[in-house]
Amino acid sequence: MQDRIDVSKAARGAGMLEAREIVFAYGRGRDILKGFNMSVKAGERVALVGPSGCGKSTLAQILAGMLRPKSGEVTIDGKPLPKKGFRPVQLIYQHPEKAVNPRLKLGKTLTEASSPDDALLAALGIEKAWMDRYPAELSGGELQRFCIARALAPETRFIIADEVSTMLDVITQAQIWELLCDVVSARGLGLIAVTHSAALAERVSERIITFDDKNSPPIK
Amino acid sequence: MKKLNRRTAAAIIAAAILAVILAIYIGGALLPAAAIDADFSQKGLPPSPGHIFGTDFLGRDMFVRTIKGLSLSLTVGAVASAISAVIALAVGLTAALGRGIVDHAVNWFIDVFMSVPHTVLIILISVALSRGAAGMLIGVAVTHWVSLARIIRGEVLQIRSAQYIAAARGFGKSRLWIARRHVLPHLLPQFFVGLILLFPHAIMHESGLTFLGFGLPPERPAIGIILAESMRYISSGAIWLAIFPGVSLVILVLLIDKLGSLVRYLLEPREAQM
Numbered sequence: 001m002q003d004r005i006d007v008s009k010a011a012r013g014a015g016m017l018e019a020r021e022i023v024f025a026y027g028r029g030r031d032i033l034k035g036f037n038m039s040v041k042a043g044e045r046v047a048l049v050g051p052s053g054c055g056k057s058t059l060a061q062i063l064a065g066m067l068r069p070k071s072g073e074v075t076i077d078g079k080p081l082p083k084k085g086f087r088p089v090q091l092i093y094q095h096p097e098k099a100v101n102p103r104l105k106l107g108k109t110l111t112e113a114s115s116p117d118d119a120l121l122a123a124l125g126i127e128k129a130w131m132d133r134y135p136a137e138l139s140g141g142e143l144q145r146f147c148i149a150r151a152l153a154p155e156t157r158f159i160i161a162d163e164v165s166t167m168l169d170v171i172t173q174a175q176i177w178e179l180l181c182d183v184v185s186a187r188g189l190g191l192i193a194v195t196h197s198a199a200l201a202e203r204v205s206e207r208i209i210t211f212d213d214k215n216s217p218p219i220k
Numbered sequence: 221m222k223k224l225n226r227r228t229a230a231a232i233i234a235a236a237i238l239a240v241i242l243a244i245y246i247g248g249a250l251l252p253a254a255a256i257d258a259d260f261s262q263k264g265l266p267p268s269p270g271h272i273f274g275t276d277f278l279g280r281d282m283f284v285r286t287i288k289g290l291s292l293s294l295t296v297g298a299v300a301s302a303i304s305a306v307i308a309l310a311v312g313l314t315a316a317l318g319r320g321i322v323d324h325a326v327n328w329f330i331d332v333f334m335s336v337p338h339t340v341l342i343i344l345i346s347v348a349l350s351r352g353a354a355g356m357l358i359g360v361a362v363t364h365w366v367s368l369a370r371i372i373r374g375e376v377l378q379i380r381s382a383q384y385i386a387a388a389r390g391f392g393k394s395r396l397w398i399a400r401r402h403v404l405p406h407l408l409p410q411f412f413v414g415l416i417l418l419f420p421h422a423i424m425h426e427s428g429l430t431f432l433g434f435g436l437p438p439e440r441p442a443i444g445i446i447l448a449e450s451m452r453y454i455s456s457g458a459i460w461l462a463i464f465p466g467v468s469l470v471i472l473v474l475l476i477d478k479l480g481s482l483v484r485y486l487l488e489p490r491e492a493q494m
Contacts, residue, residue, distance in 0.1 A: 066386055086392035099383045103405045109384075112401075113391040153391070 015042030022072035047201030050211025096143035107131030114153035141172035248291020301418035303361035312372025409487035
C-alpha cells in the first residue's frame with residue numbers, strides 16, 4: 001500500500017485533484033466509501049455516476065474539503081486541500097434555494113466570494129434587476145445561475161456540480177449545463193459532474209467514473 | 221387613492237399600536253400623584269362625563285388610576301421581559317454552540333424548569349425575595365426565558381447546518397463574518413419578536429401576582445391592586461371598579477400581542493412580497 005502511494009506521489013502533476021484511498025462513514029455507521037480513488041486534471045470534465053444513496057454527494061463534499069474522511073487524502077497539485085481560506089474546489093449544490101441565504105438580497109449573495117464581472121454575469125444570463133431581489137422571488141434555474149457565478153471566483157480551480165440540474169425543468173437543465181460547460185472550458189477549470197443520469201454524464205463529460213457496490217473504482 | 225400593500229398597512233398599524241402604548245406609558249408617568257388623592261365628596265360614583273371610569277371607595281378617579289396602573293405594568297413588563305430575553309439568548313446560544321454534553325445539560329435543565337408550573341415558581345421566588353416590586357420582577361424574569369431559549373437554540377442549530385453557511389466557509393469566511401452576515405439576521409428578528417411576545421405575558425403575571433397579594437405593595441397604583449380592591453365592592457353593584465381596569469389591561473395585552481405579530485410579519489422577507 002505504502003509503495004502504491006509513493007509511486008502515485010511521484011506521478012502527481014500540477015493542476016490535478018486527487019482522492020486516494022478515501023474511507024468515510026457518518027458517525028459510527030457503516031463505511032459509505034471504502035477506499036475510493038479518483039483523479040481529475042485541470043480543464044478535464046469528469047462525471048461521477050451512480051444510483052441515489054451510493055455516496056456520490058458525500059464524496060463531493062469530501063473532495064470540496066467540507067467533510068473529513070476516516071482515512072485517505074484529497075490533494076490538489078500533490079498537496080492536501082487548504083484547511084483555511086478560500087477552497088480551490090467549489091461545490092455547487094442540488095438545491096439552489098438552500099444554498100443561498102433567504103434573508104439576503106441576491107446581489108449580496110453573489111459577491112460573497114468575489115465580484116463576478118459583467119461578462120460572466122452576461123454569459124450566465126443573470127440580469128441586473130435580480131440583484132435587488134430575494135431568493136424567494138426567483139425560480140430554481142435563476143437561483144442556480146447565481147450559485148454557479150458565486151462559485152466561479154478567480155481562485156476556483158475545480159467545480160463539483162452535485163446534481164445541479166435535477167430539480168429543474170428540461171429546458172433549464174440544458175441551459176444550465178451549457179452555461180457551466182462553456183465557462184469551465186473558457187477558464188480551464190476541472191469539472192466533476194455528479195449525477196445519477198448516465199445520459200447526462202455522457203453528454204457533459206469526457207470521462208465517466210461509475211460508482212459500484214464497492215465504491216472503489218480504479219484510477220483511469 | 222392608491223391601495224396600500226399589506227406590508228405598508230402592517231407598518232402603519234404597528235406604528236399606531238406603538239403610539240397608543242407609548243401614550244399610556246407617558247400619560248401614566250406624567251400624571252401627578254395628587255390626581256389620585258382621596259376625595260370623599262366624590263366616592264363611589266358610577267362612570268360619568270366627569271369620571272369616565274367612575275370613582276372608587278376613596279373618591280379616586282378610576283381612569284387616572286387605571287392609566288397609572290397600566291403605565292406601571294408596562295414598566296414592569298418591559299424590564300422583566302428584557303431580562304428574560306437576555307437569559308434566553310445566553311442559554312439558547314450556549315446550548316446550540318456548546319453541543320454535546322453542554323447541549324444535553326442545558327436541555328435537561330430546561331425540561332426540569334418546564335416541569336414546574338411557573339406561576340408557583342414566581343410566587344416562591346417573589347416570597348423568598350420579600351415580595352415587592354424587585355421580588356416579583358425577578359420572579360417573572362427568571363421563569364420566562366425557557367421557550368425563547370428553545371427557539372433560539374433550534375434556530376442556531378438549523379442555521380449552522382445550512383448549506384449557505386457551508387458555502388461561506390468554503391469561501392474562506394471567518395466565524396465572525398458568518399455570524400454577522402448569516403446568523404444574526406436570522407436570529408435577531410426571532411429574538412425581538414420573542415421579546416415583544418414575552419411582554420404581555422409578563423404584564424399578566426405582574427397583575428395576577430399583585431392581585432393574589434404576592435406582587436406589588438398596596439400603595440402602588442397597580443392594576444392587580446385595583447382589581448383586588450374592586451372585588452370587595454362588586455357585590456354592592458360597583459362593577460365599574462373591576463370592568464374598566466380589567467378590560468383596559470386585556471386591551472393593552474392584546475395590542476402588544478398584535479404588535480409582536482406585526483413585527484414578525486414585517487421582518488420576514490417572504491411575507492414582504494405578498
